[in-house]
Amino acid sequence: MIMRKPLKFLALGMAFYVSSALAQSSDTDPDWHESEVPAPPSFSIDHLIPIEMPHYVSLKFGVDPATLAIAPDGIVRYVMVTQNTSGSVTAMYEGIRCATGQVKTYARTSSGGAWSLVKDPQWHNLSDNLPSKHAIMLARQGVCDGRGAAASTVQDIIKALKR
Template sequence: MLRRVLALALAGAVTAASAAELGAPPGTPDNSYIPDVPEWQELDTPPPPPLRTQGLIPIEVEGSRLTFGVDPASISVGSDSVVRYVVVARSSSGAINAMYEGLRCDGGQVKVYARYTPGQGWVPVTDASWQPLRTGVASTRHSMAIARGGACMERAPNGSAAQIALDLKAPVDRRFLGGGVNR
């Protein structure tokens, strides 16, 4: 019995010493102390790049009559962890629309910063706000395909803009760590 009490006391002392070493308040187990994390803030969004309709990375979007492609030159990953890109939508008749979007992988959200329409060019979205990515919702279906296809790796951007472009281009079995061709 005395051994058991001494063992528990020793374990408690080691835990307290470890917690103090890590900067945790006294009496706090070392694995429960989490320092304050500053609230996320979005950077000022750069203006949309010039529209390109050639050399796009095709994006498969189930249930859509449109064909989608991402301009690889437009992909960027900000220090705010937002993946920004231009996606071009083309109808079977050849009509083109484009969106300048941002993805927050950590929150599963998308924001449309600007829309391109022929004759008008880029028009900023005045009430742009973060919208949840939802499976099956037509307005975010292409964004979900981009996030899952290479822009996001779980809840974080998939590395650099170049890495995102590589994985978006790769066959499904070669993206991310599957097959390892892009790592």
Template sequence: MKQLWTVPLALGMAVCALPSHAQSVWQENEVPLPGPLQRSALIPFDMSTRTELQFSVDASSISVGSDRVLRYVLVARSNSGAENILYEGLRCETGEARNYARWNPSEQRWVPYSGTTPWRPLSGVAASLPAARLAYLAFCEGRTPTEPMERLLADLRRGGKNVGLR
């Protein structure tokens, strides 16, 4: 019987993951770049931490691949209006995230990161706090992506799972 272990996250949730020898069988799909940002589809979310940035996700970009990676476009906007727009992936199974590309506004195109960016944990020094927050609010149900997509989007718009539901 395979043992499971738990990775605690900084935002008060835990994601269970299989031991590393079981993960070696997993293969990530080829990742096509998304279309341009759909500003009309942006859903803001609260980081619940002190930050000068406002975060949102392009709802039209959210997808779950056959490799069980949830991919999405993340927008981080400063009070001065400067934006970082990233295409990211989240593995609920392992509690990890990675970046695929960034939007270059002057060229109006996605620029893939050179080489392969590593998967980084949702907790610890190299943590991706926006990805961890999205996992907690709406993207993950334990070790699996939230399904169906309508439920994930409803949770995100509501500000979290079961918020305001009685």
């Protein structure tokens, strides 16, 4: 049983990379536009769903399920919360576009906990060498269905993340 989880993540990862590559090369909707982005939602650290990260990552990552939303344009938006070993908490308001395998950060919390909007947020490939791999791990663990699409419902995402 110990071997199943790594194999499951390897299989999910391979499927996600293949589907993302295909989606990026054949994004069939050149007229796609991102819908208006809602203001960063309030969040709570009391009911975070942990995101499994590689063993070398010392930060703890969790998504607040109350902030998960699937927009009509296919973007899954959420608040990702990080905690370091001393207990400091920061958060990011982000969106994942499964159809193209991309992530965008809209806002971050400041040291006082207030949201600070990102100036001119840009889409980045989930596989880019970003400071953290939390977005790709979130996509793999339940936001994206492995076929280049967002999960059908927020409840499906929450169920997958809790597995």
